[in-house]
Amino acid sequence: MPEEVVANHPQIPQGYLSAQSTVISDMLSLPQTGDRELYDGMPVVQLLTSPDDLANFLSIFYDPSHALLAKDEFDLAYKLMGALVLADMLLIEPVKNAIIDRVREDWEIHSVQHWRSKVNAFAKTQDPSKKCRKHLYVEPAAVLHSARRFDETVITPMLIFELAFRDPYLEYHNLEEHILDIQSPALETRWDMFSTSEKRKVRNYREEFLDILATRLPQLRSECTTDYHSDQAFCTKYFRESVDEIFKLLLQGYHPFRLLESNKLNGLRTYSRLNVFEDDIDIYEDAICIPCGRAWDEKLERFQSDLFAEIPMVFQKIW
Numbered sequence: 001m002p003e004e005v006v007a008n009h010p011q012i013p014q015g016y017l018s019a020q021s022t023v024i025s026d027m028l029s030l031p032q033t034g035d036r037e038l039y040d041g042m043p044v045v046q047l048l049t050s051p052d053d054l055a056n057f058l059s060i061f062y063d064p065s066h067a068l069l070a071k072d073e074f075d076l077a078y079k080l081m082g083a084l085v086l087a088d089m090l091l092i093e094p095v096k097n098a099i100i101d102r103v104r105e106d107w108e109i110h111s112v113q114h115w116r117s118k119v120n121a122f123a124k125t126q127d128p129s130k131k132c133r134k135h136l137y138v139e140p141a142a143v144l145h146s147a148r149r150f151d152e153t154v155i156t157p158m159l160i161f162e163l164a165f166r167d168p169y170l171e172y173h174n175l176e177e178h179i180l181d182i183q184s185p186a187l188e189t190r191w192d193m194f195s196t197s198e199k200r201k202v203r204n205y206r207e208e209f210l211d212i213l214a215t216r217l218p219q220l221r222s223e224c225t226t227d228y229h230s231d232q233a234f235c236t237k238y239f240r241e242s243v244d245e246i247f248k249l250l251l252q253g254y255h256p257f258r259l260l261e262s263n264k265l266n267g268l269r270t271y272s273r274l275n276v277f278e279d280d281i282d283i284y285e286d287a288i289c290i291p292c293g294r295a296w297d298e299k300l301e302r303f304q305s306d307l308f309a310e311i312p313m314v315f316q317k318i319w
Ligand SMILES: [Zn+2]
Pocket: 223, 224, 225, 226, 235, 236, 288, 289, 291, 292, 293
């Protein structure tokens, strides 16, 4: 038992806690012999745990809406590892479930629309005047670590997909000081928590997914269908170059969905370049025509949806 715990002796009302845990009620109902350790007249329960883990555990036990489980606490799987072990040891299911359910909720992404709404909701919480958080989900390596021991169903296809597109050389550091930029390259994770075989599987997942992308990306190329431009080849050339650029960035480690999302035109490159008069439209030579711009965005969305459907397929094959 660590010194600090002895020094602190947190006093816990035993009625409620032992009502929740047969382990604790058994500890407390041991016959009161002369050897029984008492502190300030109260029985001492020996727990092999750090004071921080015990404090986290008790915080969640008495307040399941505690900030440790808040939606923007993206490092909770790591911070609460000890509390989870303690909840499991003491057979306190509500604390265990509260932690596991919170993590599960974050990593169950059912569709690309679901993913997109999560990204958009996250973007709204960012305060541009401050250093921003860059993480959208609970840190996945710590999730994998605890899921392995307590609940394998938390290892979702999305979790492994995300790990596959983390930077394989970047160790987890200083989370709070970055901006989630939709075009930024890969994020880091806690690679030291992986077994060798898990690392290999994650790498295989990435290779398999990149193969699928390489095969399918040419589908995104499209030909201009209008005569808006004197140089009709402009749209065609723009899309061909965009596809080449996407492929290059994927090989550099960019996240496929964030990258595809950032290549949407959303009318910007088309409309912003148009001068609209009463019934006359001036087309700039370096803008994409409106029909092509729309077709490109629709194509990208379909492409993302089809790609998303591959996430569980590759998971079944590799994991
Ligand atoms: Zn066009």
